[in-house]
Amino acid sequence: MKMMWSQGANPAELRPKGAHWIYNPYVLLALRFMLAAVFIYAAVHKIGRPLAFADEIHTYGVVDYGPPLYIMAIVLPWIELLCGISLVTGLCVRGSALILLGLNAMFLVVIAKKTAGFVHGGTPFMKVYFDCGCGFGATYAWKKLLEDAVYLIVAAVLVAAPLHRFIVPLRRRLP
Amino acid sequence: MKTLLSAVLQAVAVLAAAFVIGFAFNALSRNGISPTKTPVNVPVASDSTQAKEGGIKIITLEEARQAVESGVAVIDARRKADYDEGHIPRAMLLDYYDMGTYKDRVLPHLSTDQLIMVYCSEVTCEDSELLAKELYSLGFKKLLVFKGGFAEWSAAHLAVEKGAQ
Numbered sequence: 001m002k003m004m005w006s007q008g009a010n011p012a013e014l015r016p017k018g019a020h021w022i023y024n025p026y027v028l029l030a031l032r033f034m035l036a037a038v039f040i041y042a043a044v045h046k047i048g049r050p051l052a053f054a055d056e057i058h059t060y061g062v063v064d065y066g067p068p069l070y071i072m073a074i075v076l077p078w079i080e081l082l083c084g085i086s087l088v089t090g091l092c093v094r095g096s097a098l099i100l101l102g103l104n105a106m107f108l109v110v111i112a113k114k115t116a117g118f119v120h121g122g123t124p125f126m127k128v129y130f131d132c133g134c135g136f137g138a139t140y141a142w143k144k145l146l147e148d149a150v151y152l153i154v155a156a157v158l159v160a161a162p163l164h165r166f167i168v169p170l171r172r173r174l175p
Numbered sequence: 176m177k178t179l180l181s182a183v184l185q186a187v188a189v190l191a192a193a194f195v196i197g198f199a200f201n202a203l204s205r206n207g208i209s210p211t212k213t214p215v216n217v218p219v220a221s222d223s224t225q226a227k228e229g230g231i232k233i234i235t236l237e238e239a240r241q242a243v244e245s246g247v248a249v250i251d252a253r254r255k256a257d258y259d260e261g262h263i264p265r266a267m268l269l270d271y272y273d274m275g276t277y278k279d280r281v282l283p284h285l286s287t288d289q290l291i292m293v294y295c296s297e298v299t300c301e302d303s304e305l306l307a308k309e310l311y312s313l314g315f316k317k318l319l320v321f322k323g324g325f326a327e328w329s330a331a332h333l334a335v336e337k338g339a340q
Contacts, residue, residue, distance in 0.1 A: 050201060050208045052272040055305065070210045078197035082189050094178070095185020159182060 022157055025165035031154050032087040035100060038151060040084035045135035046077035053077065056133025060110045061117075079103070087158075090167035097158035104152040107134070111148065115141040205275030215312040219304070219320075229316040231307045236331055239263075239292060239321040247290040247319065250281070252306040261335045263294065263328055268340050271295075271306040280340075285315060292319040297326035 021027065046053045054065075054073035063069045079099060086096035111132055118128040118141070128141035158164075201207040218230035234242065243249060249266040251258050258268045269281045285291060291310065295302040307318040321328075329335055 047200070048204055048206060049272050050204075051206065051274070054208070055301070066213060067211050070208055070212055074201045074208070074210060075194055075197040078193040078200070079190060082193050082196070086189060092185035092189055094182040095187075095189055098182045098186045099189060 019162060023161050023163070025163075028158065028161055028164060029166050031158060032090075032093065032097075035097075035151060035154050035158070036084040036087035038084075039080040039100065040088075042135035043077045043081035043084065047081065050074050053133065056131070059133065060114055062110055062113075090164075093164050093167050094159055094161075097155045101152065101155035101159055104148050104155055107132075108145065108148045108152060111141065111144055115145070206273060207275070215308045217308050217311045231304070231311065231318045231320055234292070234319045234321050236321070236323050236327050238319070239294070239323070239328065240331075240333060242290065242292050242319055242321075247292050248285055250291060250293045250306065250310075251325075252293055252295040252302040253300075253325070255339075257296065257325070259337070259339050261329065261337050262325065264334050264336045266294075266336070269306065271302040271309070274309070282313070287314045287316065290317045290319060291315055292321055294321040294324045294328070297324045298322050300324060 050070070050073040053076070054069050057063060057069060057072060058065060063072065080103070083096040083100050086092045114130070114132075115125070115128050118130070119125050126140070126142055129138060130141065131138040132144050134144070198210075201210075220230065220232055243263060243265070249263050250269050251262045251266040252269060252271045253262075254270055254272075255268060258266070258270075262268070267281045267284065269277045291307075293303045293307045293310070295306075303320045303322070303324065307320050310318060
């Protein structure tokens with residue numbers, strides 16, 4: 001079906017006709033701000049302490065001590081911060097959402113793997129409790145998995161949205 | 176398809192910016208780390224004379240008490256707030272995660288051929304061992320790690336000092 005685009009002055013109408021309510025420009029803006037707040041907060045707690053963050057990543061047992069781990073510890077907080085700033089300012093919204101989609105998918109996998117290790121060791125799933133190194137302190141694993149799943153869905157919605165409003169256009173429009 | 180391609184290009188631009196800013200900040204930060212840093216292979220043991228020959232020896236509470244009494248250098252690898260609340264007598268604060276701040280204050284007081292005891296909060300914390308490895312890579316080869324940490328020390332009602340360094 002060919003998409004129709006409404007042209008009303010109200011931004012709420014500026015979405016593909018028949019598109020899901022979640023693609024309402026105000027809803028997308030709220031989702032952008034929500035995701036940005038989470039990742040800016042997380043980044044600020046990691047920037048400036050790469051050694052500590054490297055140790056936190058190392059506890060997942062995925063990357064051993066060495067250049068890949070240290071590069072990750074240096075760069076990852078800045079990726080989160082820049083993605084958050086992009087979502088707030090409206091510059092590179094879809095690209096930042098795409099990065100956060102990938103990051104959240106990765107976080108889900110490693111947290112699930114670590115949780116599985118605890119469960120395998122005899123801890124009941126609902127009682128698995130650890131500091132994921134995400135910048136929010138220790139929490140229950142089920143809660144963290146649920147949160148990350150929500151962020152994953154929000155990032156996916158931002159990537160898939162047919163149209164974003166309140167953004168900085170990267171190309172000058174022809175008259 | 177065009178939208179996806181544009182998203183990928185934007186993502187590449189954001190990632191490139193993060194790499195540049197991240198590495199620049201790391202180079203200027205006092206707590207910056209070398210990305211090419213390789214792990215130090217240090218002999219770690221809990222038996223007799225390991226530390227005297229060079230390496231890291233894991234010690235018990237009793238051995239830690241004797242070491243403190245015999246006058247070895249004592250390093251507290253915890254954060255400043257924890258240190259100020261209470262620490263092992265004569266311990267010098269060297270927060271493992273804020274080496275840039277404390278390294279220049281503490282290292283001049285140590286000599287490479289003396290015994291150095293390192294501890295952190297409790298048996299589950301790894302900071303004492305990680306700091307000991309860091310010190311080893313800096314040339315301090317005779318290291319004792321008190322794994323029980325301050326929790327075990329204070330639980331045994333041994334002497335504690337309070338306040339800033």
